Amino acid sequence: MSGRLIVVSNRVNPPSGDGEESVGGLAMALAAALKEYSGIWFGWSGKTTETFTGELNVQKVGGVTAATVDLEEIDLEEYYNGYANKTLWPLFHYRNDLAAFDRAFDKGYMRVNCRFAETLAPLIRPDDIVWVHDYHLIPLAKELRALGIKNRIGFFLHIPWPAHQVMVNLPRHRQLVESMFDYDLVGFQTAEYQQAFEEYVLNEAEGALVRPGLLMGFGRRLEVGAFPIGIDAADFARMKTSARARRMRDLMMACTVFRHLIVGVDRLDYSKGLEERFLGFEAFLQRNPDMRREVLMLQIAPVSREAVEAYQEIRGRLDALSGRINGEFADVDWAPFRWVNRNYRRDELAGIYAAARVGLVTPLRDGMNLVAKEYVAAQDPDDPGVLILSRFAGAALQMQDALLVNPNSPEEIADALKRALAMEKAERVRRWRALFETVSREDVSAWRDAFVKALEGNAESRRPALVV
Numbered sequence: 001m002s003g004r005l006i007v008v009s010n011r012v013n014p015p016s017g018d019g020e021e022s023v024g025g026l027a028m029a030l031a032a033a034l035k036e037y038s039g040i041w042f043g044w045s046g047k048t049t050e051t052f053t054g055e056l057n058v059q060k061v062g063g064v065t066a067a068t069v070d071l072e073e074i075d076l077e078e079y080y081n082g083y084a085n086k087t088l089w090p091l092f093h094y095r096n097d098l099a100a101f102d103r104a105f106d107k108g109y110m111r112v113n114c115r116f117a118e119t120l121a122p123l124i125r126p127d128d129i130v131w132v133h134d135y136h137l138i139p140l141a142k143e144l145r146a147l148g149i150k151n152r153i154g155f156f157l158h159i160p161w162p163a164h165q166v167m168v169n170l171p172r173h174r175q176l177v178e179s180m181f182d183y184d185l186v187g188f189q190t191a192e193y194q195q196a197f198e199e200y201v202l203n204e205a206e207g208a209l210v211r212p213g214l215l216m217g218f219g220r221r222l223e224v225g226a227f228p229i230g231i232d233a234a235d236f237a238r239m240k241t242s243a244r245a246r247r248m249r250d251l252m253m254a255c256t257v258f259r260h261l262i263v264g265v266d267r268l269d270y271s272k273g274l275e276e277r278f279l280g281f282e283a284f285l286q287r288n289p290d291m292r293r294e295v296l297m298l299q300i301a302p303v304s305r306e307a308v309e310a311y312q313e314i315r316g317r318l319d320a321l322s323g324r325i326n327g328e329f330a331d332v333d334w335a336p337f338r339w340v341n342r343n344y345r346r347d348e349l350a351g352i353y354a355a356a357r358v359g360l361v362t363p364l365r366d367g368m369n370l371v372a373k374e375y376v377a378a379q380d381p382d383d384p385g386v387l388i389l390s391r392f393a394g395a396a397l398q399m400q401d402a403l404l405v406n407p408n409s410p411e412e413i414a415d416a417l418k419r420a421l422a423m424e425k426a427e428r429v430r431r432w433r434a435l436f437e438t439v440s441r442e443d444v445s446a447w448r449d450a451f452v453k454a455l456e457g458n459a460e461s462r463r464p465a466l467v468v
């Protein structure tokens with residue numbers, strides 16, 4: 001690559017590199033990408049000011065150049081908590097019932113995308129390529145083009161693209177999708193989401209599929225593709241043998257002597273299927289009295305997006321449910337369930353995964369799900385645990401050797417738990433090897449390289465809009 005890579009995402013939070021990284025698969029993946037190429041990571045600082053100044057703060061964090069800008073409180077309300085997390089997130093995760101449609105959110109979203117573009121544009125040099133991330137910034141390319149930026153710009157969506165009939169619930173859905181045609185390349189996590197996008201364009205935008213990966217719509221052309229994100233598998237493998245990871249593993253082993261640990265690790269989010277998962281564990285305990293004392297379930301779920309009501313509500317329901325399960329089954333010397341709402345260092349998480357006989361990953365919808373991949377990467381090759389995975393996680397397409405379940409069914413989760421706990425070592429090893437092979441091969445570098453290559457290879461595609 002001759003120029004630089006400019007990565008743009010809502011938050012800029014490069015990991016410090018000491019294992020104490022922040023939550024969110026995105027941050028990890030982007031930092032890995034930027035270390036490889038020289039470049040800049042641009043986005044919101046996480047701070048608010050009284051009035052927007054557009055002042056840039058540039059610093060090096062963990063080997064990555066971060067350029068950040070502060071936003072106003074109202075931006076946070078309308079753009080971040082509003083349009084991004086109260087409108088697009090629920091809708092794209094098939095929770096139309098939780099989606100709020102409010103024109104003020106819409107305006108705030110457009111305003112922040114415009115502010116981002118105005119602050120970013122002066123940083124862009126002619127040879128740079130720009131890689132924009134996620135649902136917060138869909139119209140960014142349109143704003144950059146309006147300012148005369150002609151560079152190659154790609155967009156990657158980390159969350160699902162919903163079915164056509166779901167997408168049309170969004171007021172002004174056409175404007176939003178049309179703005180995606182200002183990118184040179186739009187990437188999705190899976191071929192399924194790509195197809196859903198294509199179907200929308202064919203039906204709503206007088207579209208046509210010119211060839212696989214090349215779409216016409218709104219009288220313009222757009223390259224699309226599926227780029228499943230992975231984890232930094234090599235780094236994870238190194239981390240799992242670290243002293244801290246081993247200490248954590250030993251600690252977990254010590255609290256589960258004669259028992260099997262079942263682990264779930266998720267941001268506290270209604271898309272992660274936590275209620276159904278808790279009910280699945282409860283059903284397992286109810287139906288298998290002889291196995292009750294043989295298991296401990298640990299669910300780690302740090303709170304997120306606390307300013308959004310739906311997140312406060314689900315937390316309340318989960319607190320009650322975890323209390324009910326322990327109240328129902330615990331004994332004086334034993335409780336079946338541990339519910340923990342804090343963050344852990346990544347090396348500690350690796351140790352926790354390693355100690356768990358079952359990784360329970362059951363989102364109702366998930367763009368990819370990196371926890372499933374981390375769980376696999378952390379296992380002992382000679383005595384690995386079993387991954388139970390939702391068929392509605394993007395990861396399920398690559399991880400067919402997991403026990404795949406319908407996350408809406410607590411009974412199916414209970415059955416899968418029983419099967420996982422009874423699984424012979426030979427089968428566990430066979431399944432794990434296939435999973436580990438995929439997780440190692442299709443890792444974060446493969447994802448990044450495939451996307452950047454596709455975006456670069458697309459150099460000649462900025463042609464004048466075609467009128468049909």
Ligand code: ADQ
Nearest residue numbers: 023024025026158229266342343344366367368369370371
């Ligand atoms: P998320 O919805 O955040 O990501 P996920 O892919 O599972 O979901 O990534 C979560 C990350 O946070 C993992 O790396 C995990 O280790 C970490 N994490 C979770 N709980 C933690 C805790 N208590 N302490 C420390 N770390 C914790 C979005 C999309 C996903 C998509 C990713 C990447 O929703 O579908 O896979 O982006 O594209």
